[in-house]
Amino acid sequence: MADAETATATAAPPTTETKPPAAEPKRWGDIEDDAPEEPTRVSGSTSEVSLDGLKIDESKKINKFLDEPEDSNIKAVTSGDTPYTSASTFEDLNLSPELLKGLYVEMKFQKPSKIQAISLPMILTPPYKDLIAQAHNGSGKTTCFVLGMLSRVDPKLTAPQALCICPTRELAIQNMEVLRKMGKYTGITSECAVPMDSRDYMPISKRAPISAQIVIGTPGTIKKWMSAKKLGTSYLKILVFDEADHMLAEDGFKDDSLRIKKDIERSSSHCQVLLFSATFNETVKNFVSKIVKSYNQLFVKKEELSLEAVKQYKVYCHDELAKIQIIKERIFDLGENLGQRIIFVRTRNSASMLHKQLTEDGYTVSSIQGAITPEDRDKLINEFRSGLSQVLISTDLLARGFDQQQINLVINYDLPIKYETHEPDYEVYLHRIGRAGRFGRKGAVFNLICGDRDAETIRKIELYFQTEAIEVKNNDEEFENALRQAGLL
């Protein structure tokens, strides 16, 4: 299985500034690095932490901290006076020999990536404080919480002890695959709580209670299992929200997530909560900091890594027909040998329409969206993972977390916008383009711009991230140039 998210542990991404930042650029979604505010906390003391061995710097030299080019990519804020030492090796973490074997033999890791080096001691050191961690796409955050869960589980206790909640079925399955690989020698049991393939469907009421030690799943199924009293939570000691900003967003899974969390709190005396995502906008960040107790924070800046690894382009199109024509002539014909491509659309309907259009004209393409049955979704994902299919149309189902290293090209057939306000969805934009150029590989995104509103949307996105999407005219020559510049030709 290819997973850059975790494979990154072998080779930490580059951490040095390659160019001086533009004037007051927005970084990392909504992280304000120009005006570091005191974290809002109820108890404990605040310490800025420098990354060289994670020495606690009580003097809070925030400016110095932010200006250090080597270490400016991660900002750590610890709560209370628990000292943490950065882990330069996995041995530093007191992991079981079985888990170490999984890391070295199965995952082929050598040493922790930067985010892992800092977050893992925070996750694994008593009193097991909660953690809000922002980590770049492909920086190895999956490893952080998967290793955290595997390490904190008592192998002798046959009961659910760790629970991970993900926004999509595909992400839950992907995370489970990482967990099983990494935990191969531990004997720790696990179960995926996602909608089942209808072929082996069995109502939860007829099933035995879950005895697996680690459960990874989606909100609906987890809720169902819990209310049916099949998923006991009294032994839970660690609760993970993957893509936490979306899991706790008003227009995301906030209600489900809070409900699950409250149910757990009722039966489990102390359950550590880990929140991981590549993006946290201010609204979500403020809310999220209220639902955890005494917590540590980790913020990774330099989303430039993501935005710079992937070349951004825009193509102005007269109408929808022109968009389809570009997909055919440029993305299929010209891009034939460019590796895998993913086309993001806004609605399920446009996914189907585009799929139909292209298929009728003889192009081979698959499309995935939430209305497709679980078994078909599995089939589509497996075909794409194996390289059997090269171009995949998707709704934002695959915008987050989907880890497929062969994706070189992302096409925004529709730009990501927020439903109510029609404002650009900056977080989704970042997540979408993060599907290309995984693990520091080359990648490009083509934004198809149709009409004034699209033009305004892309303008705002450029402004927000302080990066320009270079205009590409609709001809072979300009596209070839663009692809060459992106390092794909």
Place this chain on the structure above:
DNA sequence: TGTTTAC
């Protein structure tokens, strides 16, 4: 609208 949901 998209992600989730099969009693």
